[in-house]
Amino acid sequence: MYSRTMNHFVTICSSMSRTPLNSLKSDEAGPKQGPTFQDGQRRVDYVLTYHIQKPQSFRRKTSHFGDYRILRSLRRSLSMMRGRDTPPPKEDPEVAAHKHRLDYHEDDKRFRQTEFEDNLREMGLELEKDEGNKIPGIGFLKIHAPWNVLCREAEFMKLKMPTKKVCDVVERINLFIRKATAPLHPKVEPNRAQNMLFYPLLSCQILYDEWASYSVFYKYQPIGLIRKYFGEKIGLYFAWLGVYTQMLIPAAIVGAIVFLYGCATVDNDIPSMEICDPRNNITMCPLCDRACSYWKLKTACGTARASHLFDNPATVFFSIFMALWAAMFMEHWKRRQMRLNYIWDLTGFEEEEIDTTACLLLYVCSYFSLDYVLITLFQEKKVKLTCTDRAPAYMTGLFTMLIMVGVTFAVVFGVILYRISIKAALHMSSNPTARTNIRATVKGTAAVINLVIIIIMDEVYGALARWLTLLEVPKTDKSFEERLIIKTFVLKFANAFSPIVYLAFFRGRMVGRPGDYVYVIGSYRMEECAHAGCLMELCIQLCITMLGKQLIQNNLFEIGIPKIKKLIRRRKSDMDSQQQEDYNMTLQRHEKDHFLGPFVGLSPEYMEMIIQFGMVTLFVASFPLAPLFALLNNIIEIRLDAKKFVTEVRRPIAARAKDIGIWYNLLRGLSKVAVIVNAFVISFTSDFIPRLVYQYMYSPDGSMHGFVNHTLSYFNVSDFQPGTAPLQPMHLGYEVQICRYKDYRETPWSNTPYDLSKEFWAILACRLAFVVVFQNVVMLMSDFVDWLIPDIPKDISLQIHKEKILMVELFMKEEEGKKLLRDSHANQSPLQPRSRPASHTPSNC
């Protein structure tokens, strides 16, 4: 039924209201002062829009004002009264946009619109049309929901009155805490917030002042009000973002301390002292074939010192700290969610899933112009898809995903090739400045290229994931959202992290050794790491990705593009700014809202944060400043999102939700993966284990002296493969017989020259042992944290328990009454064998 009337889609303009009409009468005299019907009495609760003249551009518009709940439950009730013949379909803008292909006759559409309106009236709603308006081609259907309809729907949603009793002492302590943290709280009076629902304009103003402003960045968010105005789903997003940002504060502080510890101890670090010491006259083997020549180890002094900032024993501690932090964060959020569920009366609420099969099928078939399939399907009334129907879509999805992940890897490999070839070219060049800045140039440009590719691919993948999910025709709207999120997550995650993973675990591992290098695509040698490990480069990449992604995505995508879109919309209307101003003055609220951008869902916001969470937890061992960067970003992000939601887009349709859904699972998965990734970063990417092994197994005096020498193997220059020896062997001013390279291999004069040495295997064993121990200890500790912190806050569970007792007391009092009645009956009845004394008075509790 609805699937056929749904294309007259809808802008919803005002919130539900049960204020007595009289109380608003004073300030509602003309048509411009309040959203009422022409009679000036009945409030406009919803406005649906439809195009009158141009059926080919039908679009559903969601509005800045609006409360989805009512409409949704109205539909549900209606469908139920009608026997549930066809469930309401998913209202997807794109779906709606293309459904017009099925409208073959204008008459038919008119008929369906009438039927739709009749259905609304049948449910008890009152309607008023407004077609001769200032916006040409757009008709508005105003809807008023009378008091009794609202009551019935409230029953459905089980909006119950809270039955809360708070003990005196607790109350006093709470009061004290509240006073102490008063400056941190937004200026929202709780009682006012309670009633704010009935004055959407006023709460919008408060949100604008006390939330959507950078000047209040240090304050808590008025979550209650946000939920009242935007619904539970968006309320939960901001609550989650708040908890995450709050939890980032300790992480950022500890991270900064770890970094400062690195800075403070850089001068005491014996390995970098040894590298920088000019007395250690170590000649290194060339970094590329022919063009490069031998070099002195002391030129790597700067990198070695910089590496120490991030690669020191404190990093290990910080990794463990962050793994536990992630566990704590998950627990903390679970508790917060539970508390919000209780406060928002969602404890008994279960999400409904709406069947979208028919609707999505319509869309997909019309998209591919598969009219014959469609006709067959509807002739056979076959909207239930079998496995055979779905298999092609699943296979397409799987293969496209695999190909796309392959593309991501290919892109990473392309960047590697770029780096290798540019480096070789620069080495060849005769320009001395170019040659000195080789490393910096290559690293910088490569990281920027990576970043740009990531950002571009992100957008491509977003669209691709959506398309693939549509092809799958998921059964319900919830399943649609989950599938979409998983696909987007996999693609965007692979995109964001594959360069980082390459740097952390593969770079410099597949190099080969002097005389037996590994070559890719003809004659390109694989990249090596700088002397002090790849950690430094990993750091730079993380830093650029985090900062760049956040700056560009925040500024360009979240602020810039919406502004540009708005401008373009304005331009289209062919008016100069004065005209525009005048025109705006004549518009009613719902007509103004029509010009705001649509709300596109929370997924992009969550996705951005999840990728950031990944950066913060996965590679924190190599970049202890990540939490600090994330914190700074999020402080801005909250207010930015708030501004966007309050002023830039139409008020989203309020949706109920009990939890943040699949995002919680993704977070949980990430924090699990983080443990093993950090274990590998510490043991394989950093020099932590080789240092420890040297100190306790090989060092003659138990100190780090001699470590650098220990990590370098010997190479006899006569063993170079033909044509790979440096063209300028005398570059350093003397003839080189033996050069050194970073690896644990046998000496040229041993029985098995250049074989992996015993030290290599010993260190590898220690690295792996560290991984096993670290992973299991941290997992155990995380589980312990998980077990230690109860999921339901103590006060909430007590409160729920108390409410139950109140219920039982009520019940018992009723029983008491019944019993007394029964007893008096029994006294009169001859059938009862004996009577017992009604001995007790009703209890006083």
Place this chain on the structure above:
Amino acid sequence: MYSRTMNHFVTICSSMSRTPLNSLKSDEAGPKQGPTFQDGQRRVDYVLTYHIQKPQSFRRKTSHFGDYRILRSLRRSLSMMRGRDTPPPKEDPEVAAHKHRLDYHEDDKRFRQTEFEDNLREMGLELEKDEGNKIPGIGFLKIHAPWNVLCREAEFMKLKMPTKKVCDVVERINLFIRKATAPLHPKVEPNRAQNMLFYPLLSCQILYDEWASYSVFYKYQPIGLIRKYFGEKIGLYFAWLGVYTQMLIPAAIVGAIVFLYGCATVDNDIPSMEICDPRNNITMCPLCDRACSYWKLKTACGTARASHLFDNPATVFFSIFMALWAAMFMEHWKRRQMRLNYIWDLTGFEEEEIDTTACLLLYVCSYFSLDYVLITLFQEKKVKLTCTDRAPAYMTGLFTMLIMVGVTFAVVFGVILYRISIKAALHMSSNPTARTNIRATVKGTAAVINLVIIIIMDEVYGALARWLTLLEVPKTDKSFEERLIIKTFVLKFANAFSPIVYLAFFRGRMVGRPGDYVYVIGSYRMEECAHAGCLMELCIQLCITMLGKQLIQNNLFEIGIPKIKKLIRRRKSDMDSQQQEDYNMTLQRHEKDHFLGPFVGLSPEYMEMIIQFGMVTLFVASFPLAPLFALLNNIIEIRLDAKKFVTEVRRPIAARAKDIGIWYNLLRGLSKVAVIVNAFVISFTSDFIPRLVYQYMYSPDGSMHGFVNHTLSYFNVSDFQPGTAPLQPMHLGYEVQICRYKDYRETPWSNTPYDLSKEFWAILACRLAFVVVFQNVVMLMSDFVDWLIPDIPKDISLQIHKEKILMVELFMKEEEGKKLLRDSHANQSPLQPRSRPASHTPSNC
């Protein structure tokens, strides 16, 4: 209030009944034919017993018949009517047994008993006393719960009628499946089972015939009937045991196949062929100082071949299989539990926790004769314990636990010393038969000693855990149970597994090398493993522990001891068997039940199964037959427990429960630990990794030929420490210059003789890499299984959804009625601006 009346403790003798009294009248003529009051009309629903003459032996008795639910909720209601001044305490036999110390005056006791009885009457219960009975010194208080009281309590428990609609096709498929598996189902008609509640004797008979009999071992259990008769908690135990046993079937089959694969390939195993080949004339270093001499490797032929049965590549596959099996089992159980919850209408049920602080405090103080503490506590009305009050108990608990785990390790170490010293002594002896049977003798006796110690310590630890938990005075009965279980679990687990863990991971690792052995307690050399690894010995230990523990515990503790106790009880009454028989004839049912053993809770049953689950999952890599042994044991165990519950002990008080509680967490924890333990068993205990490494890194022809030689290092006999060289160097008939030992060390003629060799480190690295890969892959696969199988079975969630829709439909119909009413009102009312047509008829769904 109750804490003072609770010592008149209680045998509960009959189940709740709401059969109309008339229908039973025909067969209830005398006092012996049915449990009724003297009037022959009112049914006896409960019987409480109390001692009349000997107040010092007051004990609460739980009965063979009885339904705890009513009494519990009666108490709850009563306490609530009275203002909840003191919640009912935990009814613990030991607590009750010692509470008499507080009864200073007989009068006081009498008064309290009267008060208790008054309270019962006040709740609407009807009482009848029976003191002049056949059992001297015992009084019976019979209780009848009238229909209206039962109704009120049913309201509390929300016993709702199921609203189930089953689709035709599903019904037909179910019918087919049911017909096909008919012989496997017990002969319990569903309708009869439904009403069985009202005829406890009849259902008892059915349970006896169709469940508590070895002849029906292949049949499903009549879980519904078990739950009806024993309550949800025991029903869940048997359901869990059933699921576990069922799941063991595939595991046992695969395990047997893996073992058979080992048997089939034993002749093709190159390493054991090499060991057995007399041409490989390898001389091994002596196994003990002085007394032992050099020996030929080929004497280890038998052990090597036997080891192959358990140590072959199929074992790795089986470990992975069992990890996934454990995940599947947990999921399967979750679904089964969900289904039972739905069928048993427990979906909305929440367990209540009863505050036991006051009661336990009384007990602990009286136990230690701390009367002054008690008086202080009660004078200050301080039954809420602070952290400071609890700290000493917690510290005691912690230290005792640590000491006990230490004792367990000491015992293991003691057995090791026994083995070492006996071995040395036997080697010294001149008796040749003793010397040939040395290994078998030592292994056998040590394993038996271990077993005996485990069984004895098990009982000690059980009592100790109980005592420690009492000292802690947990807040609620649930917390008491959980703490007790955790403590018992830790102690019993350490007890059962420490010898196995020693064998798997420590034995043969801390041996040292020839010329530099590790000595413990003076001059005892640490034990070495047989040539083919310790896996064989681990196998034997597991086999003996599993078989022995199960046989002895099942037969002795579960069958033997209760029988002996019953005999002793009979003996005490000083009658010969004829007199006894005659006397029995005169007894009423509740008087007969008085002589049955008490029900001691499910914890011992669960604990036994959890330890077995540990054996099955933790060390399955070393003993693929474990699931088969477990399966055979459990098939007997189910019927044994059933027999015990039906005939040996008083009918347990029925308790409601939604899940198996903390046992689930323990199972989950075990299956997680199993992954890492199996990874270590495969990589460190078995020869799997060294073989692979040899084959792919060292073998000259890629085959296993030469592996045995590769694993043996060289020792120059001139390097023996003074006084440790064998006394009979010519034992083998020739002079030995170089002997071999199993280790990866440098040769005596290398630069660093006897140092760990490169091979050692390479193999260690590979072992650790295997652990990392195995653990993460298996964990990932387990999580995948977890994610793949939904927690709620599809049909149940559909059913719940359908019921919800039915509810909504009902609601809508009611609304319809209201609306019509409103509309007709509105038509008459002048205030309503306009009337709308009542256009639609009520929906037909």
